[in-house]
Amino acid sequence: GEPEGPVVKTAIPGPRSLAMLSEMKTIQISDAVQLFADYSKSIGNYLFDVDGNILLDVYTQISSVPLGYNHPELLDVLQDKENIRTFINRPALGVFPGENYPQRVYNSLLRVAPKGHTEVTTMACGSCSNENAYKAIFVWYRRKQRGDAAYTPEEETSCIMNQSPGASDLTLMSFKGAFHGRTFGTLITTHTKPVHKLDIPTMDWPIGTFPRYKYPLEEFVRENEEEDRRCLAEVEELFERYNKRGKTVAGVVIEPIQSEGGDHHASPAFFQQLQRIAKKNGAALLIDEVQTGGGTTGEFWCHDHFNLDHPVDIVTYSKKMLVGGYFSLPEFRPREGYRIFNTWMGEPSKVILLEKVIDVIKRDKLIENVKVTGDILLNGIKDLGQRYPNLVKNVRGRGTFCAFDCDSMAKRDQLVDQLKVEGVQTGGAGPVAVRLRPSLVFQPHHAAIFLDRLQKALNKM
Amino acid sequence: GEPEGPVVKTAIPGPRSLAMLSEMKTIQISDAVQLFADYSKSIGNYLFDVDGNILLDVYTQISSVPLGYNHPELLDVLQDKENIRTFINRPALGVFPGENYPQRVYNSLLRVAPKGHTEVTTMACGSCSNENAYKAIFVWYRRKQRGDAAYTPEEETSCIMNQSPGASDLTLMSFKGAFHGRTFGTLITTHTKPVHKLDIPTMDWPIGTFPRYKYPLEEFVRENEEEDRRCLAEVEELFERYNKRGKTVAGVVIEPIQSEGGDHHASPAFFQQLQRIAKKNGAALLIDEVQTGGGTTGEFWCHDHFNLDHPVDIVTYSKKMLVGGYFSLPEFRPREGYRIFNTWMGEPSKVILLEKVIDVIKRDKLIENVKVTGDILLNGIKDLGQRYPNLVKNVRGRGTFCAFDCDSMAKRDQLVDQLKVEGVQTGGAGPVAVRLRPSLVFQPHHAAIFLDRLQKALNKM
Ligand code: FES
Numbered sequence: 001g002e003p004e005g006p007v008v009k010t011a012i013p014g015p016r017s018l019a020m021l022s023e024m025k026t027i028q029i030s031d032a033v034q035l036f037a038d039y040s041k042s043i044g045n046y047l048f049d050v051d052g053n054i055l056l057d058v059y060t061q062i063s064s065v066p067l068g069y070n071h072p073e074l075l076d077v078l079q080d081k082e083n084i085r086t087f088i089n090r091p092a093l094g095v096f097p098g099e100n101y102p103q104r105v106y107n108s109l110l111r112v113a114p115k116g117h118t119e120v121t122t123m124a125c126g127s128c129s130n131e132n133a134y135k136a137i138f139v140w141y142r143r144k145q146r147g148d149a150a151y152t153p154e155e156e157t158s159c160i161m162n163q164s165p166g167a168s169d170l171t172l173m174s175f176k177g178a179f180h181g182r183t184f185g186t187l188i189t190t191h192t193k194p195v196h197k198l199d200i201p202t203m204d205w206p207i208g209t210f211p212r213y214k215y216p217l218e219e220f221v222r223e224n225e226e227e228d229r230r231c232l233a234e235v236e237e238l239f240e241r242y243n244k245r246g247k248t249v250a251g252v253v254i255e256p257i258q259s260e261g262g263d264h265h266a267s268p269a270f271f272q273q274l275q276r277i278a279k280k281n282g283a284a285l286l287i288d289e290v291q292t293g294g295g296t297t298g299e300f301w302c303h304d305h306f307n308l309d310h311p312v313d314i315v316t317y318s319k320k321m322l323v324g325g326y327f328s329l330p331e332f333r334p335r336e337g338y339r340i341f342n343t344w345m346g347e348p349s350k351v352i353l354l355e356k357v358i359d360v361i362k363r364d365k366l367i368e369n370v371k372v373t374g375d376i377l378l379n380g381i382k383d384l385g386q387r388y389p390n391l392v393k394n395v396r397g398r399g400t401f402c403a404f405d406c407d408s409m410a411k412r413d414q415l416v417d418q419l420k421v422e423g424v425q426t427g428g429a430g431p432v433a434v435r436l437r438p439s440l441v442f443q444p445h446h447a448a449i450f451l452d453r454l455q456k457a458l459n460k461m
Numbered sequence: 462g463e464p465e466g467p468v469v470k471t472a473i474p475g476p477r478s479l480a481m482l483s484e485m486k487t488i489q490i491s492d493a494v495q496l497f498a499d500y501s502k503s504i505g506n507y508l509f510d511v512d513g514n515i516l517l518d519v520y521t522q523i524s525s526v527p528l529g530y531n532h533p534e535l536l537d538v539l540q541d542k543e544n545i546r547t548f549i550n551r552p553a554l555g556v557f558p559g560e561n562y563p564q565r566v567y568n569s570l571l572r573v574a575p576k577g578h579t580e581v582t583t584m585a586c587g588s589c590s591n592e593n594a595y596k597a598i599f600v601w602y603r604r605k606q607r608g609d610a611a612y613t614p615e616e617e618t619s620c621i622m623n624q625s626p627g628a629s630d631l632t633l634m635s636f637k638g639a640f641h642g643r644t645f646g647t648l649i650t651t652h653t654k655p656v657h658k659l660d661i662p663t664m665d666w667p668i669g670t671f672p673r674y675k676y677p678l679e680e681f682v683r684e685n686e687e688e689d690r691r692c693l694a695e696v697e698e699l700f701e702r703y704n705k706r707g708k709t710v711a712g713v714v715i716e717p718i719q720s721e722g723g724d725h726h727a728s729p730a731f732f733q734q735l736q737r738i739a740k741k742n743g744a745a746l747l748i749d750e751v752q753t754g755g756g757t758t759g760e761f762w763c764h765d766h767f768n769l770d771h772p773v774d775i776v777t778y779s780k781k782m783l784v785g786g787y788f789s790l791p792e793f794r795p796r797e798g799y800r801i802f803n804t805w806m807g808e809p810s811k812v813i814l815l816e817k818v819i820d821v822i823k824r825d826k827l828i829e830n831v832k833v834t835g836d837i838l839l840n841g842i843k844d845l846g847q848r849y850p851n852l853v854k855n856v857r858g859r860g861t862f863c864a865f866d867c868d869s870m871a872k873r874d875q876l877v878d879q880l881k882v883e884g885v886q887t888g889g890a891g892p893v894a895v896r897l898r899p900s901l902v903f904q905p906h907h908a909a910i911f912l913d914r915l916q917k918a919l920n921k922m
Contacts, residue, residue, distance in 0.1 A: 023563040027571065028582050030555075031798025037557045039550040040543055050560050061553040062804045074549040078539060082501055087548060088535040088814065089500040090783075092522040094491075096498045099511050102484040110488065121489050124586055125805060131588075131644040135661055142660040156655040159663075160637075166655065167663045176621075182803055183592040184646025194617040194627065195799050199603040200596055201664065202620075202628045319804065322551075337492025338656050342643055343523045343780065344586060353549065 002044040005449055006423020007054040014051025034425075042069035045439060045446050047425055055420065056449055059427040063259070063291050063437035064319040066357045071441075077356050086349045093122065093345035101348060108355040114301050114327055116311025122325040122346030126290035126318035127181035130253070132340050133314045133326045134185050137284045138170050139339055140332050141250035144282070170250040171203070171242055173235070173283075175210040177261035177430070180253060180288050189253050192261050192430070206238040206249055210258055211266045215394040216382075228270045235274065239281045251284035251313075256302035259291040262430020263403030265396055268306040275308050284313040284332070294320030295361055295440050298371040298399030305398060320440075322357065323350035366440040373447050374399040377436065380451040388458045391415060400447075402436045403429060411461070418460055422453040463505040466910055467884020468515040475512025495886075503530035506900060506907050508886055516881065517910055520888040524720075524752050524898035525780040527818045528827075532902075538817050547810045554583065554806035562809060569816040575762050575788055577772025583786040583807030587751035587779035588642035591714070593801050594775045594787045595646050598745045599631050600800055601793050602711035605743070631711040632664070632703055634696070634744075636671040638722035638891070641714060641749050650714055653722050653891070667699040667710055671719055672727045676855040677843075689731045696735065700742045712745035712774075717763035720752040723891020724864035726857055729767040736769050745774040745793070755781030756822055756901050759832040759860030766859060781901075783818065784811035827901040828860075834908050835860040838897065841912040849919045852876060861908075863897045864890060872922070879921055883914040 013021065017036040024030045041048040045068050047057040060068075067074065077083050091098055109120045121136075123129045152165070159166025174180065174189035181190060188202050211227045214220035235252070242249050252274065258264040278285040292302035294317070299305055303312060314332060318324035323346045334340060361367065378397045381404055385392040393405045406412040412432050419426050419434075429435040438446070474482065478497040485491045502509040506529050508518040521529075528535065538544050552559055570581045582597075584590045613626070620627025635641065635650035642651060649663050672688045675681035696713070703710050713735065719725040739746045753763035755778070760766055764773060775793060779785035784807045795801060822828065839858045842865055846853040854866045867873040873893050880887050880895075890896040899907065 020558075020561070020563055024558065026579070027563060027566055028580055029794050029798060029801070032555045032802060033558060034556050036562070037552060037559055039552065039559045040546050042550065047557070061551070061557060064551065064553065064804060069550050070546055071549070075545060078545045078548060084536060084539045085501050085531060087539060087810075088532070089503065089530050090522070090525065091498060091500065092525065094493045095495050096508070096522060097481075097485065097494060098498055098500045100481070101497070102481055102488060105488055118487070119489055125589070125803065127592075127803060128586070128588060128644060134645070135643075138660045138662065151655065151659060155659060159655050159658040159660075160652050161668060162649065162658075162663045162665055166659055168660050170660070170662055182596075183589060183644045184595070184649070185644060188623060188645070191621050193799070194612065194620050195797055197620040197623075198612060198616060198627055198800075199599045199620075199629050199631070201599065201631055202623045203662065203664070204623055207622060333490050336656055337490060338654070339659075340490070341493060342586065342588060343525060349548075 002046055003054055006046070006056045006453070008421060008423045009053055010051045012049065012053055012420045014049065014053060016050040020050065039069065044068040045442055055423055055425040056446065056453070057425045058436045058438040058442070058450060059425050060437050060439050062319070062427070063296070065439045066294055066320040066322070067360055068439045068441045071360070073356055073360055074353060077353060083352055086352055090344060090347060090349070092343055093348065094341050098348055104348065104351050104355060108351050108358055109325070111358055112300050114303070114312060114315045117315070117327040117329070119330060119333060120325060120327050121340060122323055122351070124344060124346055125324045126316070127183040127186050128342070129290065129316040129318050129324040129326055130180045130288060131183055131185045133286050133316050133328070134172055134253070136314065136326070136328060136332045136334065136340055137172065137251040137286065138168060139334050140284065141170055142168055143335070169247055171205040171247045173206040173208055173238060173249050173252045175208045175254055175258070177210050177258050177264055178255060179258070179260035204247070206242045208235045208238055210264055211270060212264060215396060224267070228267060228273070232270065232273050232277065235277055239277070239283070243281070249281065249283050251286055252278050253286040253288060255288050256292050256306070257297070257398065257401065259435070260429060262433045263396065263435050271303065271306040272308055275310065279310070286314040286316065287312045288316050290316055290318045292401065293317045295367045295370055296320065296399055296437070297401045298367065298374055300367060302398065322354045323347060361440060369443060370399040370440055373442055373444050374402065376444050377447045377450070378402050380447065381454070384451070384455060384458060391458055391461060397436070400436060400438050400442055403433045405432045406434065408432060415457060415461060418457040419453065422457045424450060424453045463507055464515055467507070467517045467914070469882060469884045470514055471512045473510065473514055473881045475510065475514060477511040481511065500530065505529040506903055516884055516886040517907065517914070518886045519897045519899040519903070519911060520886050521898050521900050523780070523888070524757070526900045527755055527781040527783070528821055529900045529902045532821070534817055534821055535814060538814060544813055547813055551805060551808060551810070553804055554809065555802050559809055565809065565812050565816060569812050569819055570786070572819055573761050575773060575776045576765070578776070578788040578790065580791060580794065581786060581788050582801060583784055583812070585805060585807055586785045587777070588644045588647050589803070590751065590777040590779050590785040590787055591641045591749060592644055592646045594747050594777050594789070595633055595714070597775065597787070597789060597793045597795065597801055598633065598712040598747065599629060600795050601745065602631055603629055604796070630708055632666040632708045634667040634669055634699060634710050634713045636669045636715055636719070638671050638719050638725055639716060640719070640721035665708070667703045669696045669699055671725055672731055673725060676857060685728065689728060689734070693731065693734050693738065696738055700738070700744070710742065710744050712747055713739050714747040714749055716749050717753050717767070718758070718859070718862065720896070721890060723894045724857065724896050732764065732767040733769055736771065740771070747775040747777065748773045749777050751777055751779045753862065754778045756828045756831055757781065757860055757898065758862045759828065759835055761828060763859065783815045784808060822901060830904060831860040831901055834903055834905050835863065837905050838908045838911065839863050841908065842915070845912070845916060845919060852919055852922060861897060861899050861903055864894045866893045867895065869893060876918060876922060879918040880914065883918045885911060885914045
């Protein structure tokens with residue numbers, strides 16, 4: 001079982017972590033390494049490191065651990081002899097899927113399909129999920145334009161040499177502060193830190209403004225509605241401007257909460273109106289649920305909070321879903337094989353694990369747990385915000401997907417460090433935010449420990 | 462153990478495969494599916510399908526199975542309780558690596574590092590391996606230009622909005638017929654089939670010509686040398702033209718054997734000269750060993766055949782290596798963390814499996830086996846080429862990485878189908894080639910079975 005609370009015995013990173021780090025530095029750049037973990041001992045919400053420190057983990061490998069560490073039922077999956085074979089025989093899923101693979105997809109991904117969705121494509125990480133969703137949008141858009149006409153010989157020969165008309169001039173709209181990945185296509189739509197983008201060639205695609213709200217929301221209703229209007233007007237203007245320039249906007253990609261960019265939220269009304277504007281322009285709406293999906297916001301998909309008029313055209317997932325990919329409406333299915341394809345097309349061993357994860361989420365009512373725990377967490381942080389107004393500002397969240405701002409980057413970094421001294425692993429997001437990304441088994445008593453340690457850390461600042 | 466030979470009981474796909482396929486078609490596009498496999502029963506070089514057919518597999522999941530199916534020592538890896546925990550606790554490797562991870566990398570990837578290499582970065586598939594290698598090249602090139610100067614504020618703010626000077630106008634040279642992946646960046650450098658590229662926005666980067674040789678090589682020495690000269694002159698000309706236009710060529714990416722494009726080989730002299738031209742132009746040379754790496758050509762890395770003057774700047778790998786990534790010379794290490802980064806940065810469970818794979822390759826002298834078996838295979842196919850000159854042309858290969866051409870795409874497709882009827886799973890490549898990609902445990906007696914079945918298939922055409 002879990003320990004009763006965090007235990008901190010050394011500085012973090014401790015001497016053993018530092019020794020391994022100096023080894024690792026001879027092999028590769030290791031500037032982002034915070035500690036070396038002991039994944040044999042780590043359990044539930046507690047991350048053990050190689051120096052004997054035990055941290056309450058509310059960051060969970062950049063939000064990618066659904067049931068905590070070493071969940072007994074996931075360990076059981078690997079006791080099954082048949083399952084083990086799936087872990088060592090990775091197929092080219094698009095060509096030679098294994099026995100009953102469609103059934104496995106029904107029992108896992110389709111069991112939690114977003115509203116209105118019956119189709120799913122599997123990929124291996126958040127980047128290839130988005131990259132391929134973008135491709136599906138461009139293929140869909142050109143098919144709408146082309147109608148039933150076949151590709152012309154000129155299209156076929158020109159595209160091979162990166163020329164029009166085969167290569168299109170279509171674009172995809174993204175938002176300032178967005179993060180969708182770091183491969184070339186997703187990087188065109190990522191707008192977080194310079195270090196992510198400097199020196200890399202890119203394309204001129206439209207970039208809108210994601211709302212920046214004033215908190216607490218209930219005190220700034222009018223200002224925030226005005227912010228929505230301003231951002232939506234800009235979206236309309238960008239459609240017009242890019243379409244007119246022949247850089248037709250085929251779709252819009254957006255996070256339901258801008259996560260890496262600093263946990264920026266937008267209202268359901270904003271997303272409803274954004275979907276209407278996209279539809280009016282014949283463009284697809286892609287909601288990137290790579291970080292928000294899987295139950296952590298108190299709904300299985302964060303956009304379930306938004307009451308949209310229509311199902312979302314494409315929803316991408318990864319991280320807590322263990323496998324990557326996208327749900328898409330039937331019209332986004334390409335007509336030809338190999339339009340959306342790669343060697344592995346995801347991984348069945350991850351689907352087997354996901355099947356069990358979803359069983360546990362349903363049986364243990366973990367989404368309900370996220371709602372209850374999230375309320376305690378958010379209210380507790382808001383209370384601390386009253387006492388430490390410069391260190392805990394703009395408190396916001398859905399479920400346990402919570403964040404707050406410090407009044408400077410230096411203070412934020414210092415607080416994240418101090419929290420580690422108190423035995424809590426959090427993470428920064430954007431310039432000044434502290435983000436919480438606990439797993440779905442983070443319960444009220446874990447929230448109480450977190451709030452206690454946060455208060456101690458704030459006291460020492 | 463393995464069966465004594467292939468067994469074909471039904472048409473392929475058989476009735477059970479077809480039933481699962483019709484289920485799968487309700488979920489996603491499934492046009493590339495050939496059969497549903499039984500990965501519990503599959504063993505060594507034999508792929509079992511759900512209809513009781515047993516195929517000698519010389520295609521191995523698009524060249525991605527190093528030791529055949531269900532290798533006993535890989536099954537053993539998953540008997541170890543500590544190892545099992547690595548399979549269910551996937552870390553964010555760049556931030557919280559597990560205990561002794563550097564040691565694991567030494568025992569696996571660095572044990573087989575290409576000549577002159579001591580650094581390695583892990584990724585998860587061939588596409589992100591190449592995408593990140595491209596980024597490393599652009600970052601390296603701009604650093605050479607910038608010297609010790611810091612980024613200017615203008616670079617920092619412009620890159621976020623996809624504008625110069627922060628976003629560079631650098632380019633990467635690729636070759637007609639090349640395949641490096643299907644994500645946006647790699648797709649810019651992929652030039653195989655229209656279906657891979659149609660409708661997707663791309664960039665104008667230089668595209669050279671990869672040699673197309675006449676076979677048998679010993680009869681066309683002069684012609685093929687002339688072909689090398691022609692292609693290399695074009696590379697020089699492209700450097701000049703793009704550099705002059707301000708689309709400076711920062712690097713060249715090339716496969717040691719163009720694999721998806723149809724198994725096109727180029728001479729060691731071509732690669733030696735290409736490296737010299739890249740160096741003269743201050744550009745990096747990236748050799749993409751995603752399909753050729755891991756021992757299948759009779760050397761661990763295919764470019765070991767080329768006797769190059771210098772170590773290759775960057776070598777990418779994936780597929781048979783189970784994990785993806787790249788080896789790079791020290792000057793390609795970015796100065797700042799997070800330049801090359803993503804959530805998972807590969808996967809430790811794959812590294813554990815790779816460690817065992819490399820143990821077995823060394824202990825069982827599998828590269829030696831590839832050489833011996835490859836000779837038998839290539840000579841046997843050449844013999845058949847004498848008897849069936851229209852169906853077996855341009856026989857070529859290194860190790861067991863062999864191919865031959867039919868005189869039309871229709872004939873090629875028919876032969877691949879007929880081979881399945883005879884109990885052999887091969888694959889097409891490019892418009893007219895049949896490619897062989899057996900695992901490293903493919904032995905002389907398997908080659909004999911293959912040649913026997915190939916002859917039977919040719920007889921029936
Ligand atoms: S791009 Fe997703 S796993 Fe490689």
